[in-house]
Amino acid sequence: MRVVAKFGGTSLGSGDRINRAADSIANAVNSGHEIAVVASAMGSTTDDLLDEIQFEASDADRAEIVSMGERTSVRMLKAALESRGVNAVFLEPGRDEWPIITNDLGEVDVEETTKRAAALESNLDHVVPVITGFLAQNHAGEITTLGRGGSDTTAVMLGKYMHADEVVIVTDVEGVMTGDPRVVEGARNVGQITVDELRNLSFRGAEVVAPSALSYKSGQMGVRVVHYQHGDLLTGGTRIEGQFENLxxxxxxxxxxxxxxxxxxxxxxxxxxxxxxxxxxxxxxxxxxxxxxxxxxxxxxxxxxxxxxxxxxxxxxxxxxxxxxxxxxxxxxxxxxxxxxxxxxxxxxxxxxxxxxxxxxxxxxxxxxxxxxxxxxxxxxxxxxxxxxxxx
CATH class of the missing domain: 3.30.2130.10 (VC0802-like)
Known part of the structure; x- marks a missing residue:
């Protein structure tokens, strides 16, 4: 099975959690599955970097600064995988293999991104790419970003263009819950939910999967949300079904x-x-x-x-x-x-x-x-x- 696994900032927030993430990836690879990884910045690194920009900065400089969180995460996770005998490579904007390209307006260049994603797909049986989430690169080689929730968007987009069987969003919640467990008693995990249901919830405050990411979900490709403590990329959590249809x-x-x-x-x-x-x-x-x-x-x-x-x-x-x-x-x-x-x-x-x-x-x-x-x-x-x- 081909899987794109996205690890959120909380799931990579410490050395122990990076080890847990690397274990789950290595287990899936050793079971014969093709895995590509998308990594967010560790913990609250991105927000911390943004808070420290106490000066006038161009969009280009701002993107370069905030990219450092994701750049650190992919290096940490790649090294953890290598220590487990998994052949891995980290990818960030500027690398020849970098997949996500935007135009001058910051919109994804679908044709070029699809071509680059296909090149990654063809090599998944040899290496695990660990890709910076949230970031993109324009045709001039400058760093751009995919906006709030951009790591989710990176994962589902690449899942679509790499013909993945499933995208797994590893985060700090037990999938989609019947209600906010911090507010209501007896909240439980929802085993499955449609993309339309989740999109409406996401735009009304549910922080599970970024709404922008769900636009890339196809009907054939599964998307699942699991808690980082679960430890298994291939089971559990909430499965998101269907795809958006413009009608x-x-x-x-x-x-x-x-x-x-x-x-x-x-x-x-x-x-x-x-x-x-x-x-x-x-x-x-x-x-x-x-x-x-x-x-x-x-x-x-x-x-x-x-x-x-x-x-x-x-x-x-x-x-x-x-x-x-x-x-x-x-x-x-x-x-x-x-x-x-x-x-x-x-x-x-x-x-x-x-x-x-x-x-x-x-x-x-x-x-x-x-x-x-x-x-x-x-x-x-x-x-x-x-x-x-x-x-x-």
Whole structure:
């Protein structure tokens, strides 16, 4: 099996941990597996170096300075592997074999990087490359960086271009947990999770795998997160499944929006649960929910709107904090979904501006970490779809 193993800063934070990492790599190599290694800076070295830059520094100088953490890690890990009889070589920007090349804008040159990754791949049965994470090199030979979480990006990118069977992210958490164990009791490891689920969690604070890295995951290649104390690269942890698909989708049937108004409804604990439970008991699915300071809007299938209105009206009448209910039918929804959306500054404006220029009124815009849902009049659906498709 071909594996790209990424070791985070915590997993390389001391000599003992470097030995543990080297043992796990050596065991996998001795079992006949092809291993490439991506190493982060030891401990908090990168942050410490950035904190010490108390002067005006160019981007080039800053990149050179912060690169020293990763440069140290790969040398330490290469030496530890050699002491275990494993043929290893460290790779950093400036070496002829260095794989990750960016253009003048700092974007990865896919063609050149793919070619260089293939050269590494062809030699994996002879040597273990230990590669600096986070760093890249432009065509002029200058060091560039891959941004926050760049070591994760390095690993998954190289896994993709080197046709790895699996990328293993070795870190200081037990894979993906059901909740933050520092906050909630009984948090446990999730055996598997989809890339879309994890991407949404990552953009909402879960520090497991950098969101930018997940864009490179293909459906065929596995990605797994394990704790550095586990000691086995080939088992355990959380497996991340699937891959991002960029989609523009229009719902085939019309929706209705049912709006319940109430005084300071946002300060009424449990009101959303109560209204949703009423619809649930009638087996009415909620497509989307939008809330304001004094209202909650449910989007449901239009042919269920009359039943839903009657049920929710009963609650409005019996609840003194609720004022009224209204229904508007003939609503269409167009969704733009893609793993790259969060990495595109101004993406929502890019979607909305041409729609506004066409004179199309939006009922609602609801966003998540990886999607934008546009609610328009049913009569405007085809034109809206054409506009969105032309932009993306």
């Amino acid at each position: 523009i989708d229009m719902q085939e049937t019309p929706l209705a929006c049912i709006t319940v108004a109430g005084r300071a409804i946002r300060n009424r604990p449990g009101i959303l649960a109560e209204l949703s439970q009423t619809l649930r008991e009638a087996d009415i699915n909620i497509d989307c929910v939008a809330s304001g300071m004094d209202s909650i809007t449910f989007y449901i299938e239009e042919d269920l709107a009359e039943e839903a209105e009657a049920l929710l009206h009963e609650q409005v009448v019996s609840d003194t904090t609720l004022s009224s209910i209204t229904v508007d039918g003939g609503v269409a929804v167009i969704r733009v979904t893609g793993g790259e959306l969060p990495n595109r500054p101004g993406v929502v404006q890019a979607i909305l501006s041409p729609i506004a220029e066409a004179g199309i009124n939006l009922h609602d815009v609801i966003t998540s970490a990886t999607s934008v849902a546009l609610f328009v009049d049913w009569s405007d659906r085809e034109e809206t779809l054409e506009i969105v498709q032309s932009e993306f």
